Amino acid sequence: MAEKNVQEMIIIGSGPAGLAAALYAARANLQPVVFTGMLLGGQVANTYIVENYPGFPEGIGGPELIEAFQKQAERFGARIEYDSVTALDLSERPFKITTYGGEHYAKTLILTTGANPRKLEAPGEEEFNGRGVSYCATCDGHFFTGKDVVVIGGGDSAMEEGLFLTRFANSVTVIHRRDQLRAGKLMQERVFDHPKVNFIWDTVITEIIGEGVVRKVKLHNLKTGQHSELATDGVFIFIGHIPNTELYKGQLEMDELGYLVVDKYMQTNIPGVFAAGEVADSHFRQVITSAGMGAAAAMQAIRFLEKQTG
Numbered sequence: 001m002a003e004k005n006v007q008e009m010i011i012i013g014s015g016p017a018g019l020a021a022a023l024y025a026a027r028a029n030l031q032p033v034v035f036t037g038m039l040l041g042g043q044v045a046n047t048y049i050v051e052n053y054p055g056f057p058e059g060i061g062g063p064e065l066i067e068a069f070q071k072q073a074e075r076f077g078a079r080i081e082y083d084s085v086t087a088l089d090l091s092e093r094p095f096k097i098t099t100y101g102g103e104h105y106a107k108t109l110i111l112t113t114g115a116n117p118r119k120l121e122a123p124g125e126e127e128f129n130g131r132g133v134s135y136c137a138t139c140d141g142h143f144f145t146g147k148d149v150v151v152i153g154g155g156d157s158a159m160e161e162g163l164f165l166t167r168f169a170n171s172v173t174v175i176h177r178r179d180q181l182r183a184g185k186l187m188q189e190r191v192f193d194h195p196k197v198n199f200i201w202d203t204v205i206t207e208i209i210g211e212g213v214v215r216k217v218k219l220h221n222l223k224t225g226q227h228s229e230l231a232t233d234g235v236f237i238f239i240g241h242i243p244n245t246e247l248y249k250g251q252l253e254m255d256e257l258g259y260l261v262v263d264k265y266m267q268t269n270i271p272g273v274f275a276a277g278e279v280a281d282s283h284f285r286q287v288i289t290s291a292g293m294g295a296a297a298a299m300q301a302i303r304f305l306e307k308q309t310g
């Protein structure tokens with residue numbers, strides 16, 4: 001049997017957590033391998049501008065920031081593989097990682113698979129996905145130039161993306177299930193002051209209707225019980241995220257929301273397996289916190305490897 005090619009460290013995921021971990025591990029000469037998943041950079045790659053990552057007083061484009069992270073990690077020897085992991089065996093060391101490209105083994109793993117947008121689970125959502133229903137204003141906003149769109153959700157994401165949509169859309173109507181936003185004060189001020197943004201409170205969407213493309217939404221006011229319809233060209237949904245943990249089910253400990261459980265050293269319940277970023281953080285969800293977690297995970301993995309060798 002051919003001898004296993006065992007890496008010191010494999011990183012699954014290529015958002016800020018994965019690329020920061022890669023930088024730290026590369027600088028320790030571990031030549032980490034990063035499996036990028038579907039999209040290098042994850043959610044940040046779809047972010048128009050990042051305004052709260054220190055060091056960029058004017059803000060920086062999400063794709064630009066990711067490119068800089070990548071270049072910096074590669075400069076010290078990280079290997080970026082455009083491949084996705086399909087299975088993981090954590091039952092023995094070295095850990096076995098199966099990707100579309102083949103089988104790989106690693107002494108340590110850093111899991112940074114992030115999270116995906118939560119679905120509304122309303123009739124019509126699947127049918128019109130990509131034909132008026134979207135989870136990414138940065139990706140799809142320009143299709144709605146001069147059109148009327150609705151934004152679902154009351155958090156920072158909904159407000160940030162809603163404000164972005166005002167660049168293109170004629171009107172942006174935020175539909176929120178309560179009568180108060182969850183978003184931070186600064187974001188609230190920006191949306192309340194914006195002439196293109198309207199609000200429909202205490203209301204949920206019960207159906208998305210169209211012919212080929214979205215035409216209208218059915219609404220249900222949770223306070224009055226009233227049902228109504230609203231004509232719209234687009235439905236942008238920002239109601240939180242679900243962590244990408246399918247690969248780890250039955251192998252790693254997760255919390256009640258399905259996020260990986262890590263200790264303060266980013267260690268999961270299996271020694272040698274670390275997790276960082278949004279897959280293990282439902283609370284902060286920032287580029288800087290994810291990158292910080294990634295750096296911490298790599299530092300701890302480096303210590304773990306040092307202990308193993310003696």
Ligand code: NAP
Binds near residue numbers: 052152160182204
């Ligand atoms: P979030 O804060 O969890 O907000 C989700 C929103 O969706 C809430 O308003 C929630 O309503 C609503 N919602 C959830 N499920 C729903 C459903 N089934 N139907 C209708 N509405 C539903 O999520 P997020 O906005 O993605 O933000 C997550 C974290 O990232 C937060 O900590 C946020 O501060 C941070 N973030 C920060 C920035 C920034 O600082 N620039 C940008 C984006 C995100 P309720 O309010 O009634 O629960």
